[in-house]
């Protein structure tokens with residue numbers, strides 16, 4: 295089965311990890327600092343603060359902005375649950391709005407959702423495609439809202455040649471399946487020096503100097519082992535994203551004929567294809583049949599995500615979730631399929647996937 299994601303550790307990276315092991319200094323130290331400095335460039339920001347995961351990056355960003363009880367944060371209905379959980383974790387209210395045809399938050403729905411209690415918007419650059427940051431930034435400025443970007447899937451993506459993670463406070467994940475991975479890990483990026491300092495305090499029990507607590511913090515630290523894994527991937531990020539785009543272009547070419555909808559890339563935005571996600575017709579039956587068909591051909595295909603983010607019993611009637619109608623998110627949850635598009639695919643793998651979806655696109659499923 296051609297996997298949807300794959301972790302490959304090169305010899306240099308292995309040696310760097312071994313050097314950390316042999317040094318005996320495993321906790322946050324020089325490697326983390328080096329990784330932060332390198333990653334700040336990926337996000338086009340002055341500051342990058344490494345943390346333990348993408349989820350803690352989102353939580354720390356909200357805490358650094360002093361978002362809490364009584365505050366509303368607008369999020370898209372079609373995303374990984376961490377986006378929602380981060381808002382709930384800081385005690386704020388999540389206002390869930392619909393997405394557009396490109397899978398990112400609908401800027402008009404986001405603007406409509408703003409109330410006197412809204413303090414932040416949290417666009418998600420889903421599958422590696424930046425949200426419509428021009429429109430979102432205009433709304434945020436008009437109402438004085440903070441932007442917290444969930445860039446967990448979008449390392450190196452751009453809008454009008456500006457890197458994601460630099461439009462507001464950027465939150466990245468290095469979970470094993472992400473484009474850049476350290477097993478577990480995350481990063482918060484910002485140009486604001488005061489905010490960066492607050493993030494560093496929050497990460498380390500509220501202290502810069504030992505036992506001199508300045509605020510109430512937590513432990514969000516990354517280890518030097520994780521940073522050692524990440525450093526080696528920074529130099530190759532552009533080539534990796536280029537390779538993902540080339541694989542995506544091959545699939546989109548095949549899908550120009552037939553009845554499966556390929557992902558679209560709006561003018562001015564660069565997609566880094568964390569996932570290459572296609573849509574079948576209405577109703578879940580066609581999608582489920584396609585997943586089965588792809589699996590039978592040895593093509594790993596997966597569904598991200600099978601429901602709108604808040605369509606679970608545990609969130610039903612939740613006092614801190616406000617959600618209106620989200621028909622697009624609910625429709626996509628029944629129709630999306632993600633294909634292997636990563637940089638470790640060989641040419642023959644890409645062709646196998648292309649042939650499989652080309653055949654599937656021509657099947658009349660009505």
Ligand SMILES: *Cc1c(COP(=O)(O)O)cnc(C)c1O
Pocket residue numbers: 347348349350373374376377418444446447467468469478479480
């Ligand atoms: C992976 C992911 C996260 C959370 O990252 P972790 O490192 O797994 O905590 C948040 N948001 C989105 C959109 C993600 O894909």
